[in-house]
Amino acid sequence: MATKEDMKMTDLPKKADAKGVLYVGIDLGTSRTSVAASNGVRETVYSFVGYPKDVVAKKLLKKDALFGKEAVEKRLSLDLYRPFEKGIIKFSNEETSSVTPEQAQKQMQAAKDLVRHALGIVKSRKDELIYGVIGSPARASIKNKEQILEAARGMLDAGMICSEPFAVGYGLDLLEDTLVIDIGAGTVDLCRMHGTLPAEEDQITLTTAGDWLDQQLYTLFKRKAPKADFTIHQVKDIKEKYAFVTDSAEPVRVELIQNGLPTVFDLTEEIREGCRKIVPPIVQAIHQLVSTFDPDFQKKLRDNVLLGGGGSQMIGLGRVLEEAMRKMLGSGRVTQVEEPTYAGANGALKMAHDMPEEYWKRLS
Numbered sequence: 001m002a003t004k005e006d007m008k009m010t011d012l013p014k015k016a017d018a019k020g021v022l023y024v025g026i027d028l029g030t031s032r033t034s035v036a037a038s039n040g041v042r043e044t045v046y047s048f049v050g051y052p053k054d055v056v057a058k059k060l061l062k063k064d065a066l067f068g069k070e071a072v073e074k075r076l077s078l079d080l081y082r083p084f085e086k087g088i089i090k091f092s093n094e095e096t097s098s099v100t101p102e103q104a105q106k107q108m109q110a111a112k113d114l115v116r117h118a119l120g121i122v123k124s125r126k127d128e129l130i131y132g133v134i135g136s137p138a139r140a141s142i143k144n145k146e147q148i149l150e151a152a153r154g155m156l157d158a159g160m161i162c163s164e165p166f167a168v169g170y171g172l173d174l175l176e177d178t179l180v181i182d183i184g185a186g187t188v189d190l191c192r193m194h195g196t197l198p199a200e201e202d203q204i205t206l207t208t209a210g211d212w213l214d215q216q217l218y219t220l221f222k223r224k225a226p227k228a229d230f231t232i233h234q235v236k237d238i239k240e241k242y243a244f245v246t247d248s249a250e251p252v253r254v255e256l257i258q259n260g261l262p263t264v265f266d267l268t269e270e271i272r273e274g275c276r277k278i279v280p281p282i283v284q285a286i287h288q289l290v291s292t293f294d295p296d297f298q299k300k301l302r303d304n305v306l307l308g309g310g311g312s313q314m315i316g317l318g319r320v321l322e323e324a325m326r327k328m329l330g331s332g333r334v335t336q337v338e339e340p341t342y343a344g345a346n347g348a349l350k351m352a353h354d355m356p357e358e359y360w361k362r363l364s
């Protein structure tokens with residue numbers, strides 16, 4: 001359910017035939033997959049799936065597939081997949097058509113296994129129907145949405161796709177005059193809430209998100225410490241620990257390996273410069289969504305910007321966005337969601353409860 005236009009769906013399993021319905025909200029993120037269910041279960045798992053590379057790996061690991069942190073830790077023995085890069089099933093885009101059908105098939109299998117794993121955590125009863133609302137990037141294409149539903153086929157009895165930032169707003173009952181911004185690993189998603197389902201023009205998806213930021217920081221760190229050895233994983237860890245965008249900050253001193261020796265580098269300026277790169281595209285997108293809104297409600301929208309997603313935890317981001325909005329639009333007020341990890345899944349669960357039958361698509 002990303003927009004009004006493609007929302008209505010049909011062919012529901014008959015609720016009356018089963019003992020009950022378990023509703024599940026699922027946030028299939030690039031970096032984390034979170035689920036919230038009507039039986040009270042809430043879980044999050046890193047969106048990695050790994051399969052043993054060979055017979056020795058299989059003997060060592062004693063499993064056909066590993067998920068989340070465990071998969072990352074054992075990655076040397078595994079073919080590792082991150083199936084929801086940019087919130088869509090990787091390799092399923094036209095732009096990446098260089099990928100072979102076998103690779104695409106493996107990605108789809110990894111996506112399915114991850115959905116199965118996430119739903120396994122929910123522990124539904126055998127006689128329950130499972131209805132799941134799945135979050136996707138705000139502007140995911142119709143094809144991407146179909147593929148996401150395809151990944152859930154056989155595991156959900158009925159499913160629905162919902163734009164991730166819309167789910168965040170819905171979950172917090174912020175149904176009108178709110179601009180939701182969800183800063184994830186693969187995408188930054190914006191959605192303006194105005195009391196109805198969102199249309200295409202209410203939403204923007206940017207790819208200048210957490211993973212992109214890691215690349216920017218990597219380049220800046222290399223400039224500062226050209227002879228140091230470090231990986232993009234380390235850059236991400238450093239970012240998650242120190243990310244900030246303010247003028248003033250505590251110095252950030254980080255130990256990196258250089259010529260085999262731990263060496264301390266001051267990366268304060270690099271982190272500030274890198275993290276600030278995420279701001280202009282977001283401000284531009286805010287400007288677009290505010291300036292094309294009904295003029296009578298523009299001020300309300302500017303003064304109700306809600307930040308969510310892992311990337312929203314950068315120190316000072318709200319304040320820097322407010323300053324930029326003041327310069328560009330005259331005013332701006334930004335608040336942070338309290339639970340960046342579960343805001344999307346909680347909202348999707350709430351929608352699952354509320355949606356009438358004609359919005360669901362049969363998947364069993």
Ligand SMILES: Nc1ncnc2c1ncn2[C@@H]1O[C@H](COP(=O)(O)OP(=O)(O)OP(=O)(O)O)[C@@H](O)[C@H]1O
Nearest residue numbers: 029030031032184185186187210243309310311313
């Ligand atoms: N304190 C922090 N400062 C900056 N970035 C952070 C911080 N903590 C986590 N992140 C980043 O947030 C991103 C993960 O956020 P989130 O879990 O919302 O993404 P996702 O839902 O998996 O991705 P997407 O929505 O794009 O599919 C990662 O890029 C991570 O490095």
Ligand SMILES: [Mg+2]
Nearest residue numbers: 029164184309
């Ligand atoms: Mg997300």
